Amino acid sequence: MNHDIIIDVRNATVRFNKASENISGLKEYVIKMLKRELMFQEFLALQDVTFQVKRGESWGLIGKNGSGKSTLLKLICGILKPYKGTVKVAGSISPLIELGAGFDPELTARENIYLNGAILGHSRKFIEEHFSSIVEFAELQDFLDTPIKNFSSGMAARLGFSIATIAKPDILIVDEVLAVGDFAFQEKCKKRMEELLHGGTTLLFVSHSIEQVRALCQKAIWIEKGKIKGIGEIDIISNQYMQSMQ
Numbered sequence: 001m002n003h004d005i006i007i008d009v010r011n012a013t014v015r016f017n018k019a020s021e022n023i024s025g026l027k028e029y030v031i032k033m034l035k036r037e038l039m040f041q042e043f044l045a046l047q048d049v050t051f052q053v054k055r056g057e058s059w060g061l062i063g064k065n066g067s068g069k070s071t072l073l074k075l076i077c078g079i080l081k082p083y084k085g086t087v088k089v090a091g092s093i094s095p096l097i098e099l100g101a102g103f104d105p106e107l108t109a110r111e112n113i114y115l116n117g118a119i120l121g122h123s124r125k126f127i128e129e130h131f132s133s134i135v136e137f138a139e140l141q142d143f144l145d146t147p148i149k150n151f152s153s154g155m156a157a158r159l160g161f162s163i164a165t166i167a168k169p170d171i172l173i174v175d176e177v178l179a180v181g182d183f184a185f186q187e188k189c190k191k192r193m194e195e196l197l198h199g200g201t202t203l204l205f206v207s208h209s210i211e212q213v214r215a216l217c218q219k220a221i222w223i224e225k226g227k228i229k230g231i232g233e234i235d236i237i238s239n240q241y242m243q244s245m246q
């Protein structure tokens with residue numbers, strides 16, 4: 001792999017099995033499975049996706065609900081494996097994909113900072129050293145001993161973002177998490193992402209706000225029904241995407 005290229009996705013196809021009938025419970029599922037009555041329908045959430053990302057670039061992923069954006073990010077993080085094709089990543093990844101992923105709802109914010117930090121590969125010492133800056137950035141000083149299950153979605157997003165960006169990852173992945181933050185926090189996150197980009201981090205960003213994508217990204221991939229519909233400079237691709245909706 002060319003050393004400039006940090007993410008190399010070639011002909012990637014992701015297949016899910018979708019049960020083709022409505023099954024209401026586990027018992028019914030098991031009975032149907034044993035009787036071999038369960039019907040599955042093959043569903044390709046991504047089809048033949050090829051692209052390369054260079055170190056330090058910022059890419060926006062745009063497309064309608066269910067087009068395959070999160071699936072593509074999960075593929076890059078290694079959460080999903082391609083059914084066909086290859087995915088190569090040459091660097092550390094801080095993924096902010098699903099709200100609350102990496103958090104245990106029963107544990108307090110304080111405990112979850114350590115848990116999430118460990119999942120991201122940080123030592124206890126590293127977290128201890130950065131603990132106050134994580135809490136300060138998330139503005140959750142008064143909620144440290146509150147279980148995460150009592151957090152609002154915005155509060156959980158603040159904490160997740162703060163932990164994910166405390167160290168400088170090679171690749172930062174941000175999937176729609178900012179949508180639940182208030183305006184002031186979105187601005188703060190944008191600033192931090194810009195700082196990371198200046199420091200050489202590569203950004204993959206999903207947002208339904210084309211304005212946010214335009215503000216942060218140089219390039220874009222437009223996904224439609226699991227296929228790349230457009231790829232290139234952000235202005236061109238976002239215009240094509242907006243026009244397709246008129």
Ligand SMILES: Nc1ncnc2c1ncn2[C@@H]1O[C@H](COP(=O)(O)OP(=O)(O)OP(=O)(O)O)[C@@H](O)[C@H]1O
Nearest residue numbers: 016017018045063064065066067068069070071072
């Ligand atoms: N684990 C799964 N099993 C079966 N189907 C799945 C699974 N995960 C995603 N899908 C399907 O794959 C398709 C793509 O989903 P994905 O979450 O990648 O879309 P998205 O572009 O991120 O959508 P949104 O903008 O709504 O977040 C959808 O049709 C979804 O139902």
